[in-house]
Amino acid sequence: MELFPQRAYQTRGAAAQRSGDAPLAERMRPLSLEEFEGQDHLLAPDKPLGRLRTGEGRLSSMILWGPPGSGKTTLARLLAERAEHRLHALSAVMSGVRDLRAAIDAAQRSSDEGLRTALFIDEIHRFNKAQQDALLPFVESGAVTLIGATTENPSFEVISALRSRCRVFTLRPLDPEALGRIARRALSEAHGLGARGLGIDDAALETLARLAQGDARRALGLLESAAERVEERIDLAALEAALEAGLPDYQKAGEAHYDVISAFIKSLRGSDPDAAVYWLARMLEAGEDPRFLTRRMLIFASEDVGNADPRALGVAAAAADAFDRVGLPEGRIILSQAVSYLACAPKSNAAVVAISEARSEVLSSGALPVPLHLRNAPTELMRREGYARGYQYPHDHPGHFVRERYLPDSLAGRRYYRPSDQGEERAIGARQRQRWRGESEPGAAEDADD
Numbered sequence: 454m455e456l457f458p459q460r461a462y463q464t465r466g467a468a469a470q471r472s473g474d475a476p477l478a479e480r481m482r483p484l485s486l487e488e489f490e491g492q493d494h495l496l497a498p499d500k501p502l503g504r505l506r507t508g509e510g511r512l513s514s515m516i517l518w519g520p521p522g523s524g525k526t527t528l529a530r531l532l533a534e535r536a537e538h539r540l541h542a543l544s545a546v547m548s549g550v551r552d553l554r555a556a557i558d559a560a561q562r563s564s565d566e567g568l569r570t571a572l573f574i575d576e577i578h579r580f581n582k583a584q585q586d587a588l589l590p591f592v593e594s595g596a597v598t599l600i601g602a603t604t605e606n607p608s609f610e611v612i613s614a615l616r617s618r619c620r621v622f623t624l625r626p627l628d629p630e631a632l633g634r635i636a637r638r639a640l641s642e643a644h645g646l647g648a649r650g651l652g653i654d655d656a657a658l659e660t661l662a663r664l665a666q667g668d669a670r671r672a673l674g675l676l677e678s679a680a681e682r683v684e685e686r687i688d689l690a691a692l693e694a695a696l697e698a699g700l701p702d703y704q705k706a707g708e709a710h711y712d713v714i715s716a717f718i719k720s721l722r723g724s725d726p727d728a729a730v731y732w733l734a735r736m737l738e739a740g741e742d743p744r745f746l747t748r749r750m751l752i753f754a755s756e757d758v759g760n761a762d763p764r765a766l767g768v769a770a771a772a773a774d775a776f777d778r779v780g781l782p783e784g785r786i787i788l789s790q791a792v793s794y795l796a797c798a799p800k801s802n803a804a805v806v807a808i809s810e811a812r813s814e815v816l817s818s819g820a821l822p823v824p825l826h827l828r829n830a831p832t833e834l835m836r837r838e839g840y841a842r843g844y845q846y847p848h849d850h851p852g853h854f855v856r857e858r859y860l861p862d863s864l865a866g867r868r869y870y871r872p873s874d875q876g877e878e879r880a881i882g883a884r885q886r887q888r889w890r891g892e893s894e895p896g897a898a899e900d901a902d903d
Contacts, residue, residue: 477677481642489524491524495624513598519604522627541573543573557572564596575602577610577611578607626667632669636662636672646677654689657687661692713736713739717736724798729795730792733785737781743781743788744777750773750791759878761876765794803870803873818861821864826841
């Protein structure tokens with residue numbers, strides 16, 4: 454458990470003392486809310502945390518939700534300090550229920566001394582349900598003021614009972630102007646890079662702010678790395694040399710992962726091959742597992758293309774198999790071919806609608822009896838009971854089709870699969886209506902020769 458005493462970092466002298474070999478991002482942590490950049494939608498005087506910023510408000514339990522580098526940890530410390538709370542900090546990655554109990558015990562001892570305690574839990578989404586449950590009585594009683602920080606959506610990762618006892622504040626990625634101010638301050642202040650007297654080109658500063666993608670920690674990391682490559686001035690060449698491989702905002706287990714794959718699928722569904730290939734490239738460059746992508750493409754081929762183009766599933770399956778044989782980097786061409794095919798294919802969700810409606814019927818109706826004429830009759834007793842009696846074998850009839858009843862009696866006439874008027878499903882629908890003349894539904898696709 455880490456303890457931040459009240460007003461521990463109140464002076465620049467303290468900041469200088471803690472500089473040492475610490476990364477630039479750590480050395481440049483704001484020491485007051487006045488230095489804190491961004492999040493004006495929360496900290497402006499008329500906003501939810503504005504009164505705390507002026508020292509007038511009361512600190513209540515909260516969850517700070519935002520992307521990496523948006524200032525969650527720093528804001529928690531500064532809010533606790535401004536509200537004159539002692540801050541106990543835990544990392545959900547490293548802590549368990551025993552650590553929570555130790556923190557609560559320490560908070561109760563502080564309360565006996567007249568000191569209020571804020572319990573900061575970083576990455577609170579990493580706590581399981583039991584660990585989150587353990588917090589409830591102490592948050593509800595006011596024994597501690599909880600400040601949780603998470604990069605994941607609290608709606609999914611924090612139990613509802615805990616969310617109901619906290620206010621959720623959403624931190625936004627820092628805008629380029631804020632990142633530019635942070636970088637310039639790091640270049641000018643002694644505990645940053647000020648002792649070196651470095652300058653930075655406007656183009657390099659603008660590029661740094663753009664590449665950081667709202668992440669102050671990343672911006673300062675790039676700045677520090679670029680500074681190591683120059684003597685007097687940071688230019689674009691130094692910044693490009695410092696740029697790490699990969700994109701900063703994509704984590705395979707994080708929310709950005711789900712946002713990007715959602716954009717990928719929606720682009721395929723919307724028949725936009727350019728956007729679909731862009732999101733494909735975005736995920737591949739970020740290190741996404743290509744087999745995850747091929748699985749999603751296989752699902753899409755049935756869910757969103759279906760029988761409008763039955764070849765789509767074969768294309769997706771062939772791409773998955775071919776990629777396994779080839780791998781990266783050449784395998785990206787195979788994936789691009791399959792993605793562009795799926796995006797341009799005619800679309801139908803009739804297959805997914807059919808299984809969804811049929812499943813709902815099963816769940817609501819239960820196990821309806823199989824009609825006798827459809828049952829197997831391997832024994833004489835079963836035949837005497839009427840099993841298989843009257844069954845008509847389609848191959849004995851013209852066109853290898855005979856009108857027969859295959860659903861349970863109570864579901865006679867139900868339709869689950871309704872072919873669309875797209876691609877080959879148009880012909881499928883016409884063929885089915887010809888076979889089952891008089892049983893088509895209102896609004897069905899017109900015959901192919903209409």
